[in-house]
Amino acid sequence: SQTIHQWPATLVQPVGSPLSLECTVEGTSNPNLYWYRQAAGRGLQLLFYSVGIGQISSEVPQNLSASRPQDRQFILSSKKLLLSDSGFYLCAWIGGVSYNEQFFGPGTRLTVL
């Protein structure tokens, strides 16, 4: 069966520090991968999506970047965090036999102080 992992679960970082969040998927190949951000009590904002290794589509211009170094690995990064980067970061994938629903990881709660 397929599983999706995200780490860390929670993170507190100072303004101006770097960021690296990792997402890995098991049990499937060539999935579409997504990064979303959810502010407290708000909806999901699509940040990046990837349809293959090295292919990244950016939806929101900001100080974040994404990379897909391997088929089932998706990384979200920042060189310098801003206060506005605080939120709940969710990774999701679509793929396999049922090519419709998005499966979400457990998420990372990021607080920038």
Place this chain on the structure above:
Amino acid sequence: GQQVMQIPQYQHVQEGEDFTTYCNSSTTLSNIQWYKQRPGGHPVFLIQLVKSGEVKKQKRLTFQFGEAKKNSSLHITATQTTDVGTYFCAGTSGTYKYIFGTGTRLKVLA
């Protein structure tokens, strides 16, 4: 750009009452999905609608896709405390990109 709005933003109901959330897209959608997010959790897929005017049911939940494929609704009959959470619609215009609605937060009072 494409926008997906949901109303209401919040809804408090007494247990046993019905609940409906509406989803409206600024553009025609190829399909629409519905998700439920429990407090503190991640979104969980409920259903996908593809055809114009499509209606699907899951026990007490009824999902509908509009004839113009620009709106959708989720109706819950006789709410229970386990229905608490935020309900999101997510639409795509045929690309790999899904735009999520603003969500409706449901509270059920026992």
